[in-house]
Amino acid sequence: MENILRIIKKIVPLNIFRSLQPAYHFSLAFLASVFYRFPSRHIKIVVITGTKGKTSTTEIVSAILEEAGYKTALLGTLRFKIGDEEERNLYKMTVPGRFFVQHFLRRAVKAKCDWVVIEMTSEGARQFRHRFIDLDALIFTNLSPEHIESHGSFENYLDAKLSIARALGGSPKRPRTIVANADNQYSKEFLAVDADIKTTYSLKDAEPYALKKDSTSFNFMGSPLEAHLSGAFNLSNMLAGISFARTIGVAPEVIRRALLKFHGIRGRVERINAGQDFDVIVDYAHTVDSLEKVYEVFQDSRKICVLGGTGGGRDSWKRPAMGAVAGAHCDEIILTNEDPYDEDPAKIINEIAEGINNAQYEIILDRRLAIASALIRARTGDTVIITGKGTDPYIMEADGKKTPWDDAQVAREELQKIGFKEK
Numbered sequence: 116m117e118n119i120l121r122i123i124k125k126i127v128p129l130n131i132f133r134s135l136q137p138a139y140h141f142s143l144a145f146l147a148s149v150f151y152r153f154p155s156r157h158i159k160i161v162v163i164t165g166t167k168g169k170t171s172t173t174e175i176v177s178a179i180l181e182e183a184g185y186k187t188a189l190l191g192t193l194r195f196k197i198g199d200e201e202e203r204n205l206y207k208m209t210v211p212g213r214f215f216v217q218h219f220l221r222r223a224v225k226a227k228c229d230w231v232v233i234e235m236t237s238e239g240a241r242q243f244r245h246r247f248i249d250l251d252a253l254i255f256t257n258l259s260p261e262h263i264e265s266h267g268s269f270e271n272y273l274d275a276k277l278s279i280a281r282a283l284g285g286s287p288k289r290p291r292t293i294v295a296n297a298d299n300q301y302s303k304e305f306l307a308v309d310a311d312i313k314t315t316y317s318l319k320d321a322e323p324y325a326l327k328k329d330s331t332s333f334n335f336m337g338s339p340l341e342a343h344l345s346g347a348f349n350l351s352n353m354l355a356g357i358s359f360a361r362t363i364g365v366a367p368e369v370i371r372r373a374l375l376k377f378h379g380i381r382g383r384v385e386r387i388n389a390g391q392d393f394d395v396i397v398d399y400a401h402t403v404d405s406l407e408k409v410y411e412v413f414q415d416s417r418k419i420c421v422l423g424g425t426g427g428g429r430d431s432w433k434r435p436a437m438g439a440v441a442g443a444h445c446d447e448i449i450l451t452n453e454d455p456y457d458e459d460p461a462k463i464i465n466e467i468a469e470g471i472n473n474a475q476y477e478i479i480l481d482r483r484l485a486i487a488s489a490l491i492r493a494r495t496g497d498t499v500i501i502t503g504k505g506t507d508p509y510i511m512e513a514d515g516k517k518t519p520w521d522d523a524q525v526a527r528e529e530l531q532k533i534g535f536k537e538k
Contacts (some may be wrong), residue, residue, distance in 0.1 A: 137243075140213075140241075140242045140243040140244075141243050141246065143212070143213045143214070143243070144213045144243040144244065144246040144247050145246070145247060146213075146214075147212075147213040147214040147216070147217040147218075147247070148213075148217050148246075148247035148248075150214070150217065151214075151217040151218055151220065151221040152221070153247065153249075154217060154220035154221040154223070154224045155220055155231075155247070155248045155249040155250075156249055157224045158188075158220065158223055158224050158228060158229075158230070158231055159229060159230045159231070159251045159252075160220075160230070160231045160233060160248060160249070160250050160251050160252075161176060161230060161231075161232055161233070161250075161251060161252040161253070161254065161292075161359065162233045162234075162235045162245065162248075162250055162252070162253050162254070162279060162283075163176065163232070163233070163234050163235065163253075163254045163256065163355075164234075164235045164236070164237075164240075164253065164254070164255060164256070164276055164279050165254075165255055165256030165257045165258060165276075165296070165299075166256075166257055166258050166259045166402065167256065167257055167259070167348065167402060167404070167405050168256035168257060168348060168351060168352045168355070169191075169192070169209075169234045169235075169236070169256060170191055170192045170193060170209075170234055170380065170383065170399070171344075171348075171349060171352040171380060171383050172254060172256055172352045172355045172356060173189060173191045173232050173233075173234040174189070174191070174193070174377075174380045175352055175353060175355070175356035175373075175374075175377060176232050176254070176355075176356045176359055176360070177189045177196070177232045178356075178373050178376070178377050179356050179357075179359075179360045179365060179369070179370055179373040179374075180229070180230050180232070180360075180365075181373075182369050182370075182372055182373035182376070183360070183365045183366075183369050183373075185229040185230050186198055186226070186227065186228045186229050186230075187228060187229065187230050187231070187232060188219070188220075188222075188223035188226070188228045188230070188231040188232070189201075189231070189232045189233075190210070190216065190219055190231065190232070190233045190234065191204065191209060191232070191233070191234035192204060192209045192234055192506070193380060193381060193382070193506055195219065197219075197222055197223050197226050197228060198226050198228060203508070205508045207507065207508065207509055207511065207517070208236075208238075208239075209234050209235070209236045209239060210233075210234070210235060210236060210238075210239035210244045210245075212244070213242075213243070213244055213246075216244055216248070217247075219231075220248070233248075235279055237272055237275040237276050238275075240275045240276065240278050240279050241275045245278070245279050245282050246282070248282070249286045249287060249288050250282055250283045250286045250288065250291065251286070251288050251290075251291065251292065252283070252291070252292040252293070252294070252359060252362070252363075253279060253280060253283045253292070253293050253294070253305075253308075253310075254294045254295075254355050254358075254359055255276075255280070255293070255294070255295040255296060255299075255301075255302060255305040256296055256299075256351070256352070256355055257296050257298075257299040257301075257351075258273065258276060258299055258300075258301040259402065259404055273301065273304070276305075277304060277305065280293065280304075280305050280308040281308065283308055283310060284308045284309035284310065285309075289311060290310075290311035290312050291309075291310045291311050291312070292310060292311065292312040292313075292314075292359070292362050292363075293305060293306060293308055293310040293312070293313050293314075294314050294315070294316065294355060294358045294359045294362065295313075295314075295315050295316075296315070296316060296317070296351060296355065297315035297316065297317040298317050298318055298351065302315060312362050314358055314361075314362055315358070316351075316354040316355055316357070316358040317354070318347060318350060318351060318354070320334075320354055321333035321334050321335075321350055321354060322334060324350060326345065326346060326347055326350070326412070327345060328345060328394075328412060328413060328415070328416075329343070329345055329386070330342060330343055330344070330345060331344055331345055331346070331349065331350050331353075333350060335357075335367075335370075335371060335374075336367045340371060340374065340375070341375075342374050342375070342377070343375075343377065343378045343379060344377070344379055344384070345384055345412050346384060346408055346409070346411075346412045347408065348405065348408050349383075349384070353374060356370075357370055357374075381505075381506045381523065382397060382398065382399050382504075382505030382506035382507075382522070382523070383398060383399060383505065384396060384398050384409065384412065385397045385398065385505075385523055387523055387526045387527055387530070389527060389530040389531065389535035390535045391490075391493070391530060391533075391535045392495045392496070393493040393494065393495060393496060393497040393498065393499065394413070394416065394497070394498040394499065395490065395493075395498075395499045395501070395526055395530070396409070396413070396498060396499065396500045396501065397501050397502075397505065397522045397523045397526060398500065398501070398502050398505060399502070399503070399504065399505025399506070399507075400502040400503065401425065401502070401503050402433070403433055403436045403437055403440055406422070406437060406440050406441070406502060407440045407444065409500060409502060410440065410441075410444035410445065410500065411444070413498040413500065414444070416496060416497060416498040417446045417494075417496065417497045417498070418444065418445045418446050418447075418497070418498050418499075418500055419445070419446065419447040419449070419489045419492055419493055419497060419498070419499045419500070420441050420444070420445035420447070420448050420449070420489075420499075420500050420502070421449045421451060421485050421486055421489045421499070421500070421501045421502070422437065422441055422448070422449075422450065422451070422453075422467070422501075422502045422503055423450070423451055423452060423453025423454070423463070423464070423467075423482075423503045423504075424437055424438075424453060424463045424464065424466065424467045424503075425437075425453075425463070426453065426454040426455070426456055426511065427454065427455040427456035427457055427458030427460075427463060427511075428456050428457060428458050431463075431466060434463065434466040434467045434469075434470070435466060435467065435469045435470030436470055437467055437470065438450075438466075438467040438468055438469060438470030438471040439470035439471065439472065441467075441471060441474070441476075442470065442471040442472050442473065442474035442476075443474075445474065445500075447475065447476075447477075447489075447492060448471065448474060448475065448476035448477070449476070449477050449478075449479055449485045449488060449489055450464045450467055450468060450476055450477070450478045450479075450485075451464070451478075451479050451480060451481070451482045451485035451486075452464070452480050452481070452482050452485075452510065453482070453503045453504060453510070454504075454507070454510060454511040455511070455512060455513070456511050456512065456513065457513045457514070460480055461478075461480065464478055464480070482510065482520070482525070483525055483529070486501055486522070486525055486526055486529055487529040487532070489501070490526065490529050490530055490533060491533065499526075501522050501526060504520065504522050505522065506521070506522075506523075507520065507522075508520060508521065
């Protein structure tokens with residue numbers, strides 16, 4: 116389907132192609148829901164959306180529901196899970212096609228799952244992949260400028276996200292629940308949706324809290340809790356999961372147990388331990404804000420940072436800003452290839468470098484060599500931070516070429532070459 120669309124896009128004038136897209140996407144969404152007999156009507160569904168934190172919140176919500184005794188299905192960036200069966204998401208997109216989604220929901224119904232937890236992106240919403248799915252709940256994590264070139268403007272990006280909230284408002288299910296991050300200025304737009312239960316969460320709810328390099332301690336419903344996730348962003352994600360769980364009546368002790376058992380997810384502040392005496396972190400951070408927050412978690416150590424920029428053909432405006440963040444926080448910087456698509460990788464990297472002020476950096480286009488170089492330079496107590504791809508399974512190159520990739524696995528392999536063995 117991707118190849119067919121690429122060919123059509125080259126043949127059909129761009130303005131005509133864009134004008135036909137909504138009808139095309141709507142038709143596919145409708146046909147898929149009819150073909151699989153509207154499965155969302157027979158199962159409870161919670162959708163998580165936002166610029167950042169979607170994947171982690173999706174996994175946290177699923178973990179809490181499972182601890183509460185519910186059988187769950189999960190559709191997200193990292194994996195597809197129905198009950199105890201799961202597979203890695205290798206589509207290089209969070210939400211695959213409409214027929215895939217509706218088939219997934221039908222399988223979840225057949226497996227007698229109680230809840231489906233869906234991570235929904237703005238691009239997925241723009242292509243109507245959330246249409247004809249009757250929602251029970253929506254969690255809004257946050258919103259900041261992202262995918263501007265793809266959507267045409269920030270207003271269009273916001274509207275794509277809000278279309279998910281409107282889908283909740285139009286759902287025939289009762290009660291309809293919206294959970295929104297009060298620390299984000301756009302929460303009021305989401306809370307304006309027609310819903311039966313509206314609740315918010317804020318970092319203030321967790322005070323007093325302490326952010327540590329490998330954990331977070333915070334106030335949990337009046338008593339202290341030490342969780343195995345680090346960073347204010349992860350604390351916010353946990354609060355999102357807690358707030359949703361409370362709206363459906365999950366007991367505090369069940370939530371506590373779930374959070375204590377949760378040790379994070381691949382590609383999100385993932386620690387690579389091969390017995391080395393320095394930290395190696397792999398993280399998906401690909402926005403200015405998320406990059407800065409990851410660096411702040413390790414502010415007390417010397418940092419060697421490996422980063423690319425935005426994917427080719429998108430959000431070029433933030434490349435110098437990403438460089439500026441790295442320049443402000445990192446002691447050594449290695450700029451490398453990420454997902455250039457049809458754009459010149461060297462051009463992308465040079466645009467990142469324009470934002471680096473008063474800091475030394477090196478350009479190593481080969482991503483494996485860049486990671487290897489960072490690991491070789493690391494000394495006791497340092498932190499090597501590899502950002503941009505997380506668990507992305509491919510490096511996306513020109514003419515649709517996909518090179519299989521895994522930052523964490525590459526880091527393990529290069530550590531082994533140095534002489535460390537994974538524990």
